[in-house]
Amino acid sequence: MSHPYRPRPISGFPELLPEVRLVEQAYLDKIRRTFERHGFASIETPSVEELDVLLAKGETDKEIYVLERLQADDASAKDARLGLHYDLTVPFARYVAQHFNELTFPFKRYQMQRVWRGERPQEGRYREFQQCDVDVIGVDNLALSFDADIPAVAMEAIKSLGVDDVRLHVSNRKILDGYLQVLGIEDRVTAIRWLDKLDKLGNVPVVAGLAAAGIEFEAAAAAVALAAIPVGDPAWADKARKLAAQSNTTFDTGVEELTTVLDTLAALGIDNVAADLSLARGFDYYTGSVYEGRFINYPGYGSVVAGGRYDDLAGSFINKKLPGVGISLGFSRLFAKLQAEGRLPIGPSTPTQVLVALPSDERRALALATAKQLRDRGLNVEIYHAPQKLARQLTYAEKKGIPFVWFPPFDDDGKHEVKDMGAKTQSEADPRTWNLPA
Amino acid sequence: MSHPYRPRPISGFPELLPEVRLVEQAYLDKIRRTFERHGFASIETPSVEELDVLLAKGETDKEIYVLERLQADDASAKDARLGLHYDLTVPFARYVAQHFNELTFPFKRYQMQRVWRGERPQEGRYREFQQCDVDVIGVDNLALSFDADIPAVAMEAIKSLGVDDVRLHVSNRKILDGYLQVLGIEDRVTAIRWLDKLDKLGNVPVVAGLAAAGIEFEAAAAAVALAAIPVGDPAWADKARKLAAQSNTTFDTGVEELTTVLDTLAALGIDNVAADLSLARGFDYYTGSVYEGRFINYPGYGSVVAGGRYDDLAGSFINKKLPGVGISLGFSRLFAKLQAEGRLPIGPSTPTQVLVALPSDERRALALATAKQLRDRGLNVEIYHAPQKLARQLTYAEKKGIPFVWFPPFDDDGKHEVKDMGAKTQSEADPRTWNLPA
The missing domain is CATH 3.40.50.800 (Anticodon-binding domain)
Structure with missing residues (x-):
């Protein structure tokens, strides 16, 4: 018998045996049930977007896969170039803009789909992976209560899997933003991108990086001092105010919002929530609350859930103010770690009873x-x-x-x-x- | 506010409003439940396969999309080329070969995923669409009873959606194969590809096509005569035997198998089943039973479910004999038609109760x-x-x-x-x- 090609796994494109897939399916069902129990509606978008949409926010570090037809002809050269989506936020923003007149706002949706990034695969990082997103988008304004509802739903979804060692780190971009204003740092995007690396690099290299980016040493050190307030410190607000020294509207609003969000999360009964002023989230579209959830037991593993509030994401595509807040549960990353640690309840290889x-x-x-x-x-x-x-x-x-x-x-x-x-x-x-x- | 890009639909990549998506989800759930109630296990494969796998059966007419990294570097040039899968049968065959030692046979799986083909979009034909496949694969041999079980499950799944006007056309490739042997037609693959077009082209052009392919006119006309036995004719077996005139093992086996399959489907209580000797299914990997389901009410619409028995599909990848039988429910095509005809029970735009x-x-x-x-x-x-x-x-x-x-x-x-x-x-x-x- 001829077998011209002996199949092998493709790096970064995982696939599961039936008994593991059955657990994955059960987990995805639980997440979906949680989203629906909170009134989020499912949508799915195509796997592709036009390249202009994927690049609308200038995200060029996402290693986009572009489609080419194997038998491309002259006619197809006129088609717009299509790329596989690298997250579900950009497609959602495009969806809302495109179907604006057919949706009722606040529009609450969940979306559980695969996304693709052509990065080098490594532990917990794939080229094809599953995301489970919940977002809400309003017109002109969106109640702050959603900034607690959204991460609460995500945390409840994780808990429904029997996973209770994910801690949600919460901050508010306005705190850092206002604080950097106070410090006289003008290029705040660059500063935030550096501070976002504090976790991985440590204080000294980040101060050095900030200084190299043209920020005065004293300001750089002060910026790092705010981010160095310990995660979950109950006195975070007082300490932050002391460091800021002078009043600044953006900063004050950020502190107030974060206080409210943390209080609401506590009232909702969500465990494992901690203020973390080092949290910046490199993405430049966040404008208020930011979230990142990580395994308490595997601190080096990176985030399994992340999100925040954005004020004008859908506004890139339509002349409206459409503030939103959303969170993305990195399902593949979460699941892969549970599997690697032997924490999956693997049983039969068939649903047959x-x-x-x-x-x-x-x-x-x-x-x-x-x-x-x-x-x-x-x-x-x-x-x-x-x-x-x-x-x-x-x-x-x-x-x-x-x-x-x-x-x-x-x-x-x-x-x-x-x-x-x-x-x-x-x-x-x-x-x-x-x-x-x- | 800047909006550099005004979003628009991408031709061939449909997306649904929330109230339609809710119906789609409910339908997919019902299909899944039917598959599971019959003991099929879910698997999912990556969206991509290596190009060598996709082309292993020489299928070059499927308009494969190949992935290119937008920021491709020299290192990536060494990677194998990846293409999006154009069906779920080839990935399944590859999966079985790759995980052969970890599976229990007969291996019964269902797979509900998107597939991609870079064809010109038209009614019911998309570039990205959802397929729902059920297949069973055995080692060395596979009971004929599965040739009835598989289409029965698919028909039950369709019925679970409240759709009762899909008729299943059934034939057996051995009938045509043996018959063409009797007629002395050597290039049977070409002949079958022509006969497969009978539906669209009519008798005369197909006879002409067969003749142009070097087949004698008389043999061509006789080939068409078999295929012209009316769909669902209860006397199909007698008429076919009369046309064949002389005995031929392949032909006789085909008639016997088809008789058994039709009897079993009747015993299973599946309505709307008809013998159809014009059915050939162009794919050259089918070796026995072939199926195609079409709307009775929309005869021009093309098939919404299709499949058959294959003897060596996984064998392309591994030195084993792995006969299988499977069927693919073209969910997107089915759903799109129901939507276009106003047959979807569209209700709320949210799951909120x-x-x-x-x-x-x-x-x-x-x-x-x-x-x-x-x-x-x-x-x-x-x-x-x-x-x-x-x-x-x-x-x-x-x-x-x-x-x-x-x-x-x-x-x-x-x-x-x-x-x-x-x-x-x-x-x-x-x-x-x-x-x-x-």
Whole structure:
């Protein structure tokens, strides 16, 4: 037999065995249920956007994949160039602008799709991965209460997976922004990009980087001092105010907003939330609250959830003021770590709950009828495919992790029996009434 | 405000408004439930495959999209070229070969993912679309009963959507293959590709095409005669045997298999099934049963479900005999037609079942607690975002199609009330016990 090509994994494009996929599916279902229970509507956007849309915010560091047709002809050269989306925020902003007249605001949506980035793959970083985003967008203004609702929903979704060691770091871009104004630092975008690296690089290299970017040493050191207030310090507001020394409207608003958001998150009963003034989020479209959730147990692993408030993202595409706040749950990254740490409840490799054994070809009709009776009550049922020895049929069930094997009677006088593969017990049963043990 | 780019739809990449997406989601859930109820396990494969895999069966007419990194560097030139998959069958075959030692056979999987083809978009034909595939693959052999099970599951899935006007056309490649042998036609692949066009072109052009391909006129006319046996003719087997005149093992096996498959489908209670000897399916990897489902009411629309048995698809990648049978439900094509014909039950634009009104900012905590009580019992609940006039809050619910609005008491002596937006009735209710009317 010819096999011209021996398949191998493609680096950065993970795929799962059925038993792991079943867990992934259950987790995605739970996340979806949480989003829906909070009234978010699902949307999906195409996997591609025109390159102009992907580049509208000047994001060129996202390693976009561009599509080329293998058999491109002259006609296709006129088509706009298409790139795979690298996140779900930009497509959402484009969606809102495009369908503005057909949506009711505040528009609350969730979106669970794959995204692509042509980066070098590494632990927790893929070229194709799944994001689960929740965002809300309003017209002209958007209540501050959403700045707590959105991360609360994300944290609840994570908790629904049985994961309780993700800590949400929260800050507000206005704090840093106002503070940098006070310090007289003009190029705040550059400064924030440097401060965002504090975590990875440490204080000294960031001060040096800021200085190299033309910021006076004293101001650079003061900037780092604010970011160095310990994560979760209950006195963060007082300490920040003391460092700022003089009043500044942006700064004051930021401190107030962050205080409100933290208080609301506490009132909503969300655990593991901490003020973190070092949090900047490199993306320049955030304008208020910013969030980042990380594993407490794996501090070096990077964020598994991130987001914030943006004032004019959809406004890049339409002449409206459309403030929004959103968060993105990095599902693939979260899931991969849980898998690597052996924290997934991996079980069967099939959703089948009952395998109906096939006693003989003559009794196939009986097996079919039995399976139908069980399925009609919502059970997942398959019929063994050939009248082989029962030992072989049981081995098949065992290998796939099917919890129950059903034996239709071998002759007209016999009774139906069902075997519990875990408890290794077998008993008479009626296919019209039998159900899974609770 | 700057808006450098005014967004517009991308031809061939459809996207849905929330109220349509909600129906799509419900339909996909039903299809998934049907697949699982029959014991098929979910897998997903990456959106890309190496080009060598995509081209392994010589399929160059599928208009593959190849990925290029926007910021490609010298290092990336060494990477294998990746293309977006154009169906889910080739990735599945590759998956089975790659994970052969980790799977239990017969391996029954379903796969619901997007696929891409860079074709010119037209009615029901997109560049990005959703397929829902069910396949089973065995080692060395695979029971013929699966040739009925697989299309039965697909037809049941379609029926679960309330769609009962799709007819399944069934044939067996061995019939045509053996028949062409009898006729002395050697280039059977070319002949079958021509016969596959009978539907679109009619008899005369196909006879002419066959003749032009070097097939004698008489043989060409005889080939067309078999394919011209009316769809669903109960006497198809006798008529076919009469046309074949002489015995041929391949032909006889094909007639026997098709008879068995049709009988089994009838025994499984699947309606709208018809023998159709004109059915060839251009793909050259089918070796036995072939299926194609089309709307009875829209005969020109093309197939919404298609598949068949293949003997060596995974064998392209591994030195094993891995026969399989599968079917692909063209979800996007099916859904688009239902939408175009006004057959979708389009309702609310949100999954929210209860909107909790916000009487005042002071009573936000009460609204939150009320929402939590309702959510804890599984209801989808949102809280209105600002203490605006009740009329405005009701308008929001109405616009989004939220069926119930909950009024927490305005003062401590008041009672909770709930308004049924459809029935326009309002009554006292307890958030700890209230449920949706059955």
